[in-house]
Amino acid sequence: MTMSKTPITLAVFSVFFVLSLLFTSWGNELLAKLPPRAYYPNDRQYAVTEVRAVLEIAALAHRNPALSGDQQPFQDIVLGLPKTPPEALWLTQDLSLTVASGACGVGSISLCAVIVGINDPSIRIWATEICGLPIFWELLPEAETSDWNNGRILDLETLQNHSLKVSVTSGWLILHISDQAPIQWQQTTVLPVGCGS
Structure with a gap:
């Protein structure tokens, strides 16, 4: 039967x-x-x-593990879907800011990031100007690597923007800005402070 x-x-x-x-x-x-x-x-x-x-x-x-920002979901790989932007919190190299990365918009495959925390008390006086400020935007995924290209980044000291390429590896975001040495941001799970959070 x-x-x-x-x-x-x-x-x-x-x-x-x-x-x-x-x-x-x-x-x-x-x-x-x-x-x-x-x-x-x-x-x-x-x-x-x-x-x-x-x-x-x-x-x-x-409900992904905390440090899986560099791994594309298995079902996306099998179906040939484009990479999804890593949604994570990052500490800048000098540890002064916390930045949140993610998709630039609903359904977007572009990677963007905004400042969501100020860890350095000496710059918290500029919180209203800095908090929520887009720090980089419109990075597009490369199909074969964990790199994101053709984006722009804002230099907070000069308020100029520069071309940007980003690599995501095991809890690190490596920023390649124009002709400068690479900058490394570390992934964090600590909630941001200094921006009204």
């Missing part, structure tokens, strides 16, 4: 459906906790809060 696969298929489908509803529910709860847009003194601060909420939703949906 053969057993029909229909009940098993329906049970598996039902489990996936319930899980997707739960993730949507948790995501909506996180977004509902955001104060109204009028609460924020400027749009950049609201955008940073929105980015944090989106990163929290992504963390609920993916």
Whole structure:
């Protein structure tokens, strides 16, 4: 006697459906906790809060290990999908800032980053100008490597932007800026401070 696969298929489908509803529910709860847009003194601060909420939703949906920013999910490799931008927190080389990286927009494959924390107390007086500031943007993935190319980075001292290439390796973000020596940022799981967080 053969057993029909229909009940098993329906049970598996039902489990996936319930899980997707739960993730949507948790995501909506996180977004509902955001104060109204009028609460924020400027749009950049609201955008940073929105980015944090989106990163929290992504963390609920993916639940990846903390230091897996350089690894493309197996299903993406098998299906030939483009690399997803690493969503992580990074400490700058001088440890003065915490930067959050991720997709430039919903569904985007471009890598962007904004300043989300000021670790150096001597520069916290500029928090309103620095917090939420995009530090690099529009990096596109290379298919065969863990590199991201053709982006721009903002020099906070001169306020000029320069061409940028980024490599992601085992908890490190290596920035190749124009003709300068490479700069290394270390991945962190410590929550950022100094930007109202």
